[in-house]
Amino acid sequence: MEERRVTMIVNGEPRTADVEPRILLAHFIREVLGMTGTHIGCDTTNCGVCTVLCDGLPIKSCTMFAVMMDGHEITTVEGLGMSSELHPIQQGFRQEHGLQCGFCTPGMMMASKALLAENINPTEEDIRWALAGNLCRCTGYQNIVKAVIWAAEKMRSETAVSR
Amino acid sequence: MYPSRFHYEAPRSLEEAFDLLRTYGDEAKVIAGGQSLIPLMKLRFASIGVLIDLNTIPGLDYLDVGPDGSLHIGALCRHRTLEYSDMLRSKQPTISATAPLISDPMVRTRGTLVGSLCHADPQGDWASVMLALDGEIIAAGPDGERTIPTSQFVVGPFQNSLRPGEIAVGARVPAPRGTPVGTYLKLERRVGDFATVGVAVALDMSGGSVVRAGIALTGVGANNIKATAAEQALVGSALNAGTIEQAARLAAEAAQPKSDVRGSATYKRHVVHTFVTRALTSREARAA
Numbered sequence: 001m002e003e004r005r006v007t008m009i010v011n012g013e014p015r016t017a018d019v020e021p022r023i024l025l026a027h028f029i030r031e032v033l034g035m036t037g038t039h040i041g042c043d044t045t046n047c048g049v050c051t052v053l054c055d056g057l058p059i060k061s062c063t064m065f066a067v068m069m070d071g072h073e074i075t076t077v078e079g080l081g082m083s084s085e086l087h088p089i090q091q092g093f094r095q096e097h098g099l100q101c102g103f104c105t106p107g108m109m110m111a112s113k114a115l116l117a118e119n120i121n122p123t124e125e126d127i128r129w130a131l132a133g134n135l136c137r138c139t140g141y142q143n144i145v146k147a148v149i150w151a152a153e154k155m156r157s158e159t160a161v162s163r
Numbered sequence: 164m165y166p167s168r169f170h171y172e173a174p175r176s177l178e179e180a181f182d183l184l185r186t187y188g189d190e191a192k193v194i195a196g197g198q199s200l201i202p203l204m205k206l207r208f209a210s211i212g213v214l215i216d217l218n219t220i221p222g223l224d225y226l227d228v229g230p231d232g233s234l235h236i237g238a239l240c241r242h243r244t245l246e247y248s249d250m251l252r253s254k255q256p257t258i259s260a261t262a263p264l265i266s267d268p269m270v271r272t273r274g275t276l277v278g279s280l281c282h283a284d285p286q287g288d289w290a291s292v293m294l295a296l297d298g299e300i301i302a303a304g305p306d307g308e309r310t311i312p313t314s315q316f317v318v319g320p321f322q323n324s325l326r327p328g329e330i331a332v333g334a335r336v337p338a339p340r341g342t343p344v345g346t347y348l349k350l351e352r353r354v355g356d357f358a359t360v361g362v363a364v365a366l367d368m369s370g371g372s373v374v375r376a377g378i379a380l381t382g383v384g385a386n387n388i389k390a391t392a393a394e395q396a397l398v399g400s401a402l403n404a405g406t407i408e409q410a411a412r413l414a415a416e417a418a419q420p421k422s423d424v425r426g427s428a429t430y431k432r433h434v435v436h437t438f439v440t441r442a443l444t445s446r447e448a449r450a451a
Contacts (some may be wrong), residue, residue, distance in 0.1 A: 004171055021171035021214065024205075043164060045202045046355060051269055057243070060269045063201045067171050068194075068216055111268065132354040133267025 006070045010035075011079030021067045025059075026050045028066035029076055037077035037106045041135075048134035051107035052076050058114040060133070077106035080113065088154040089113055089147070098147030100138035107134050112148045120156055122148070166204035169211050173219040177330065180215055181305045184328045187213040193330055194218075195238055196274035198266070199282040223332060228254055232338025238278070238331055242271035255336060256447065257345035257365040257377075261292050264349045281331050283317045286357040290317050290387040292347060295363040295377030298336045304329040317386065341369035344447050348438040349381070352425060358382040359425040360434040362414070364442035366397070373397045378410065378439060383418035383431050390417040393439065402448055411439040 003018040010033060017032050029038045029052065038061055041049035050062040053075035081087030089109045092098065099105040108131060115122055115130035122130070127148045128141070136144060174180040184191055190212030194200055203209040217223065217238060224239040226248060234255055236245070245251060246262035258276075265271055265279075265288060279289045280300060292298070293313040300316045302309050302325055311324060318324050325331060345365035349358045361381030367374045376397040378390040393413035400406045420431035442448070 002168070002170060021169055022166045022204075024165075043205065045198065045270070048267070048269060054272070057272045058269045059272050062205075063198055063270075064273070065171070065197075065201070065214075067173075068197075068218060070173070114268075129263075130268055133269045 004067050006067050008066075008069045008071070009073040011075060017066075019066050021065060023066050024062055025052070025064040025066045025069055025074070026061040029061060029074070032066075035076055035078050039103055039106060041103070046135065047104070047107075048111065049104050049107045051110045051134060053110055053114055056114065056117060058111045058133075075110070075113075077109060080109060087113075087151075088158070089116070089151040091154060092147040092149075092151030093144075096143050096146040096150050098139065098143045104134060104136045104138075108136070108144055112151065115148070116152055116155060120152055120159070122152060124149070164205060166201075167207060167210050170213045171216065172213060173216045175219055175221075177220060177303060177332065178305075180217065180220060180330060181328060183213070183215050184330070185305070187215075188327065191215055195278040196241065196270075197278075198270045198274035199279065199284065217330070225333070226251070229338075234258075234336040234338075236276055236334045236336075238275060238333055240275060240277070242266075242274050242276065242279075243268075245276060246271060253343075255296070255339075255343060255365075257292055257296060257343070257347055257363055258336070260345070261288055261347035261349075261363065264288065264347060264351075267355045270355075277331050277334050280313070280316065280334065281323050281325070283319070283321050283323045284357075285320045285384075285386040286382055287387070288347065288349065288358060288361050288363075288381055291361055291363040291379035291381040292365075293334065293336070294379035294387055294389040295345070295365040296336045297375075297377065298334055300331050301333040301335055302326075302329045303332045308332075310335065314389065320386065339367045339375075341367035341374040344368050344445075345377070346442050346445060346447075348442060350434055350438075360420075360431050360438065362435060362438035362442060364439065366443075366448065368448070371401050373400055373402065376410075378414050380414065380418055380435055382425075383420040383435060385419070388417055388419065390414040390439075392417060397443075402443055407440055407443040410443060411436045414439045 007016040039049040041047040045063045193215045223237045225237040251259040299310045349361040358381045363379045365377040376394040380388040393410045415436040420428040422428045
């Protein structure tokens with residue numbers, strides 16, 4: 001079985017492994033690295049529950065081979081925040097009840113993180129466009145949008161305070 | 164779920180890629196964005212022996228305007244780059260309008276226009292845009308480069324005319340012969356779906372008159388359709404209610420839609436008519 005060495009920075013830490021070229025980034029993150037916050041849903045590149053950031057930009061980790069990420073930076077939901085110190089996006093999803101079953105939530109939050117990195121004051125339309133690749137079966141999206149608006153305001157006020 | 168086993172190569176130059184293609188022949192396939200290829204591999208519709216990664220080759224991600232005014236899009240230029248390009252909004256509004264309508268934000272981070280053309284999905288959006296813009300593919304091989312007009316590049320469903328050993332390294336859109344005006348209108352049931360109907364309109368306007376017209380249709384035929392009669396009816400004319408209605412009618416006649424889950428043939432033909440009218444009646448079109 002042919003394996004190839006791959007090294008990527010995952011949530012700030014270099015991680016190296018020998019893997020088959022055909023292993024998807026989503027499986028690499030979950031099974032090789034043991035980080036199960038990134039989910040696998042549709043198998044058809046539709047649902048977005050597998051969304052992670054690659055060099056800060058949102059990608060579907062189910063539609064990427066791990067070997068292609070050699071030398072790249074990956075951010076997963078585990079790198080967003082911790083229960084002792086939630087990221088404003090995580091706080092927002094909590095405050096605004098932006099989840100029910102939670103299956104889509106990591107993907108939603110990672111896509112939101114990418115949006116807020118480029119636009120810290122998004123309109124509702126901006127948010128819906130940015131999350132267009134992430135499906136939710138539970139919430140009807142209303143509270144997800146509210147959660148991102150809440151997070152954006154929190155992040156804007158934190159930036160203002162630190163100036 | 165998993166693709167079947169394959170060998171992976173990450174060449175650092177085009178020359179290395181050509182050597183790999185020569186070595187592995189039919190077994191090998193190149194990958195750029197992979198947003199169409201990887202799903203096929205996961206479903207095992209594509210069984211590839213050797214995957215050659217183009218992402219590790221520098222210098223293929225360009226997006227620029229040449230000294231002659233032609234637009235050059237490199238093989239690794241992502242949909243996202245096209246979407247965010249301010250330059251493109253004025254230089255090639257049709258491309259600018261299409262990019263945000265391709266699939267979803269994550270797919271646009273990785274997917275490429277050139278890769279999409281090579282994939283030659285008959286329901287794909289970019290082939291219509293390139294037909295409307297008289298765009299070409301730049302194919303490179305060990306023996307040199309050649310340009311292939313879009314109509315000769317996409318030769319069938321999922322079939323392009325690249326020769327063995329050739330790689331599509333970029334796309335080229337000729338310089339506009341006037342002020343470029345245009346858009347892409349896409350009706351889809353939801354984001355990420357294929358177009359129920361897509362219409363690319365690209366005009367070169369000068370002195371209130373149409374110097375060059377490009378109109379092409381997605382999702383209303385076995386492949387992307389260039390609405391030649393509609394185009395020819397516009398050239399040399401001003402845009403007014405009469406010429407717009409004529410173009411819309413001719414474009415609708417050029418469509419060959421099939422009734423399916425996305426809508427009836429009558430409905431789709433009507434949408435073609437509506438979209439062409441809307442594109443030609445836009446503020447930009449009237450101002451040029």
